[in-house]
Amino acid sequence: MSADHSAPPIASLERIAAAHWQAADQAALGEWLLRADGGFTGRANSALPVGDPGMPLVEAVDRIGQWYLHRGLPPMIVIPGPLASAAQPPDPLDTLLAARGWRVRSGPAVVMTAQTGAVAGRGQGADRTPGATGVPVTLASRPDAAWLARYHYRGMAELPASARRLLQSAPWQAFASVEDGGQTIAVGRVSVAAGWAGITAIDVAPEHRRRGLGTALTRALAAEAAGRGAGRVFLQVEEGNVAARALYERCGFATVHRYHYRVAPVPGAPS
Ligand SMILES: CC(C)(COP(=O)(O)OP(=O)(O)OC[C@H]1O[C@@H](n2cnc3c(N)ncnc32)[C@H](O)[C@@H]1OP(=O)(O)O)[C@@H](O)C(=O)NCCC(=O)NCCS
Missing domain, CATH: 3.40.1350 (Trna Endonuclease; Chain: A, domain 1)
Incomplete structure (x- = not known):
């Protein structure tokens, strides 16, 4: 690491x-x-x-x-x-x-940080995750019903009504989705505040994991924030979430505190 x-x-x-x-x-x-x-x-x-x-x-x-x-x-x-x-x-x-x-x-x-440009740019060339190639990531300024239904915070079946406001509580944020056959199969959020980007709510449908969607979302969200002038990005992930920590490390994040x-x-x- x-x-x-x-x-x-x-x-x-x-x-x-x-x-x-x-x-x-x-x-x-x-x-x-x-x-x-x-x-x-x-x-x-x-x-x-x-x-x-x-x-x-x-x-x-x-x-x-x-x-x-x-x-x-x-x-x-x-x-x-x-x-x-x-x-x-x-x-x-x-x-x-x-x-x-x-x-x-x-x-x-744990809290992990990286340079947004490095995360966004990772995968150009030999380092690229094959599964992430060409994954179409759509970005929106608000979470729609399909986005909200796909996000299972800590495994929750359904989000409380208050979640919609909380998800939009930063000065600026964007919501990424990946669709397949008209279904939203992966989502993520990026926010910008205090000169930093923050990535939250990355969630890939279980049957679509290990195909590079998490990587594609993380890169796309970092690129969007870099375009808004945020040079650094942080995220918070449960210490025991081996899959997510491995994904973020591969995207260039380092663990800084807990x-x-x-x-x-x-x-x-x-x-
Ligand atoms: C964590 C999560 C987003 C990963 O999404 P994904 O689309 O499967 O990730 P990718 O296919 O882009 O994986 C990229 C790399 O991350 C690592 N990785 C992903 N899942 C892993 C797992 N279960 N175990 C170990 N490493 C894993 C691997 O290095 C993988 O590359 P590889 O498949 O070539 O070995 C997904 O498992 C998920 O939605 N989990 C539930 C929600 C969650 O925990 N979100 C994160 C909250 S901070």
């Missing part, structure tokens, strides 16, 4: 990522960001604790708990950090939450 030595600091990249996926309900807690959107996606329903909350950690955690419970949502805080291989002192917030019984939500993720979510204990539940 190639390292990306020009990756920005973790806090900067986390703030950039937040601008690409903006919850309907957001509030500041000092420099921290509280986000709620009916529970759909961790990113849109967790506090982002980067910077100074302007108060002691214990008080900030209490405030976050109240903010989410007031909205009928489980209090959740994302904990970004360096890769396990990097020498690292324990994160004081993570330590505090663990001591208070906040559990780690399943599916920790994150997990901590969820507050349910009041009254056995610990």
Whole structure:
């Protein structure tokens, strides 16, 4: 795996990522960001604790708990950090939450970055994935019904109604589709915010995988963002998603940091 030595600091990249996926309900807690959107996606329903909350950690955690419970949502805080291989002192917030019984939500993720031009240009010549040759990728400014039906976030059969707004919550985004016989068989999204591109929602129908569609989508989305002036691209992928990580590495992405979510204990539940 190639390292990306020009990756920005973790806090900067986390703030950039937040601008690409903006919850309907957001509030500041000092420099921290509280986000709620009916529970759909961790990113849109967790506090982002980067910077100074302007108060002691214990008080900030209490405030976050109240903010989410007031909205009928489980209090959740994302904990970004360096890769396990990097020498690292324990994160004081993570330590505090663990001591208070906040559990780690399943599916920790990694953040990967690349140069958009490199991803878009990969495959010209000898490096090209044979299956990706000539895959027609269509781009639109909004997700249509077929696009939404094809996107199964974390295996969900159907997206909640709120997903349509969330998918269009960046300053700019585009939605890619691959069709076959009148059926949408693969989709993806790219957004541009804070000078960066972000790739999300790559989903290929199971019976069409390993034919280069994921690669074709990733390249097309990066090319579209490069055309909008975004020089760098990031994405977030579950640590255990071997297929997607292999795809992105082959497209030129390097893993730069990781994150997990901590969820507050349910009041009254056995610990
Ligand atoms: C991950 C996913 C998008 C890959 O799509 P795809 O169209 O099969 O990908 P490609 O055919 O372009 O694969 C390109 C390369 O990625 C790697 N790859 C893809 N699937 C893989 C798998 N299951 N295991 C290991 N490597 C895999 C291989 O290196 C592959 O090249 P090869 O087929 O020549 O060996 C697809 O499996 C999928 O939709 N998964 C469910 C949704 C998902 O996880 N999305 C990503 C969210 S971040």
